[in-house]
Amino acid sequence: MPSRYASTSHIFQEEEVLREDYRPDELPEREDELDNLHMALSPAARGVGANNAFLYGKAGQGKTAAAKTELAELEYHAEEESDRLDLTTLYISCESHDLSTSFRAASRIYMELTGNERPTGHSTDAVMDMMFEAMNDVGGTIIIVLDEIDTLGDDDRLLYSLPRARAQNYVGDHVYPSVIGISNDLQWRDNLSSKVKSSLYDDQILFSPYDAIQLKQILRRRAAKAFQDTELIPVDEADVTVEDDTIIDTGEFGSDPGEVVEIDCSGEQYVFRSEVLTSDVIPLISAFAAQDKGDARQAIKYLRKAGEIADANGIEQLDEETVRQAQSQVEKETVTEAMREMTTQAQLALAAITVLEKSGDTPVRTKPVYAIYQNIADEVGADKLVQRRMRDHLMELDMQGIIDARKRAAGSVGGPAWHFELQVAIDIVVEVLNEISRLDGLNLDKINPGKGSKISDY
Numbered sequence: 262m263p264s265r266y267a268s269t270s271h272i273f274q275e276e277e278v279l280r281e282d283y284r285p286d287e288l289p290e291r292e293d294e295l296d297n298l299h300m301a302l303s304p305a306a307r308g309v310g311a312n313n314a315f316l317y318g319k320a321g322q323g324k325t326a327a328a329k330t331e332l333a334e335l336e337y338h339a340e341e342e343s344d345r346l347d348l349t350t351l352y353i354s355c356e357s358h359d360l361s362t363s364f365r366a367a368s369r370i371y372m373e374l375t376g377n378e379r380p381t382g383h384s385t386d387a388v389m390d391m392m393f394e395a396m397n398d399v400g401g402t403i404i405i406v407l408d409e410i411d412t413l414g415d416d417d418r419l420l421y422s423l424p425r426a427r428a429q430n431y432v433g434d435h436v437y438p439s440v441i442g443i444s445n446d447l448q449w450r451d452n453l454s455s456k457v458k459s460s461l462y463d464d465q466i467l468f469s470p471y472d473a474i475q476l477k478q479i480l481r482r483r484a485a486k487a488f489q490d491t492e493l494i495p496v497d498e499a500d501v502t503v504e505d506d507t508i509i510d511t512g513e514f515g516s517d518p519g520e521v522v523e524i525d526c527s528g529e530q531y532v533f534r535s536e537v538l539t540s541d542v543i544p545l546i547s548a549f550a551a552q553d554k555g556d557a558r559q560a561i562k563y564l565r566k567a568g569e570i571a572d573a574n575g576i577e578q579l580d581e582e583t584v585r586q587a588q589s590q591v592e593k594e595t596v597t598e599a600m601r602e603m604t605t606q607a608q609l610a611l612a613a614i615t616v617l618e619k620s621g622d623t624p625v626r627t628k629p630v631y632a633i634y635q636n637i638a639d640e641v642g643a644d645k646l647v648q649r650r651m652r653d654h655l656m657e658l659d660m661q662g663i664i665d666a667r668k669r670a671a672g673s674v675g676g677p678a679w680h681f682e683l684q685v686a687i688d689i690v691v692e693v694l695n696e697i698s699r700l701d702g703l704n705l706d707k708i709n710p711g712k713g714s715k716i717s718d719y
């Protein structure tokens with residue numbers, strides 16, 4: 262049977278560059294944040310303890326990439342000075358190993374430091390002692406990155422003890438441990454107890470969302486590596502003449518000379534030229550991602566998906582249409598994944614909002630959502646939560662970006678009240694709700710939205 266697989270792609274040259282685990286060489290958009298982190302870590306380059314640092318900001322802002330880049334540089338320095346410096350760095354993603362307790366996170370640190378198996382049959386205190394003992398054995402400067410640190414929830418024993426390890430004599434004078442915490446849950450950060458805050462946050466570094474210009478730079482650097490016949494050439498090396506950011510003599514490239522762009526904050530100009538991306542692809546993706554959350558991961562995903570769509574369908578050039586298709590597919594995949602992982606109760610709350618969205622009754626207050634939620638719960642034979650608990654689920658859906666919860670003026674009576682509406686395309690939600698087997702038998706069309714409750718009704 263002839264194979265439909267191809268070993269080369271007419272679109273991609275180096276597809277890995279657009280994958281999640283690719284580590285960029287540079288992060289010019291994060292120069293200030295890297296400088297701050299550099300300052301926090303520089304005592305380690307002198308053989309003493311680094312400051313504890315806390316990197317925070319929304320998803321996809323380069324926090325992890327910045328921590329890894331800066332640690333790699335410090336490791337390189339320590340290697341060069343290995344007769345003088347004794348440095349150990351650990352990167353631990355609390356979420357991916359489900360290290361949701363101090364016990365599990367301390368076990369992981371112990372395992373990484375010793376190479377031993379996971380300790381079993383011990384109390385949290387005993388595992389923390391084992392972890393500090395391992396630090397004593399390793400000695401020197403030990404920097405531990407705890408990514409997604411918020412998954413530790415309100416179990417702050419580890420976060421309280423680690424920064425105090427020297428002061429409390431948990432480790433000897435020859436050990437300098439410190440923590441780089443990373444989180445995109447700003448509420449968690451604010452809710453930490455003040456005793457933990459004061460020690461964990463020697464240096465706090467905020468990563469604010471990327472704007473469209475920064476996203477364009479990030480995407481152009483990636484695209485030049487990832488796609489066929491796509492390049493970034495310094496203006497003085499390109500066969501074109503540029504005046505006021507415009508190409509006035511197109512040289513050998515005639516009708517398709519590319520465009521003049523910047524790819525970092527140095528002010529240096531480049532010609533970006535591509536035979537597989539039309540000129541509106543990168544600006545459009547950047548605009549979509551900037552309008553949404555300014556998330557570089559999301560922007561890179563759109564670019565990759567657009568390439569995959571073109572590749573699979575034999576399309577020669579990615580264009581606006583391919584980008585729109587990619588955006589809707591990525592959105593669908595994201596929502597589908599989030600919805601499948603939700604509890605049934607969260608799915609029921611979402612189904613209720615969806616019914617009201619369909620009938621044009623959103624943004625809507627909690628009470629009408631609750632009425633529909635009860636109907637739906639009856640329909641599928643699920644337990645019914647009290648109104649407050651159902652609202653907690655709505656707030657969680659807001660955190661996931663699936664619905665939008667906003668306090669709005671509620672009219673003449675009372676102060677502002679929460680109003681909810683869908684934030685993602687309704688047809689995607691309906692399709693996924695229909696696929697979820699736990700909601701089998703639910704027909705959204707049959708649920709009566711009852712009296713509408715738009716803002717204007719109040």
Ligand SMILES: Nc1ncnc2c1ncn2[C@@H]1O[C@H](COP(=O)(O)OP(=O)(O)OP(=O)(O)O)[C@@H](O)[C@H]1O
Nearest residue numbers: 285288290320321322323324325326445479557558
């Ligand atoms: N300035 C940048 N230049 C190039 N690539 C970047 C930049 N910022 C982020 N990225 C890329 O975007 C993706 C997300 O970045 P990263 O994982 O560092 O974000 P994060 O802030 O740690 O997000 P999360 O909190 O969701 O883990 C990665 O693929 C990363 O390489």
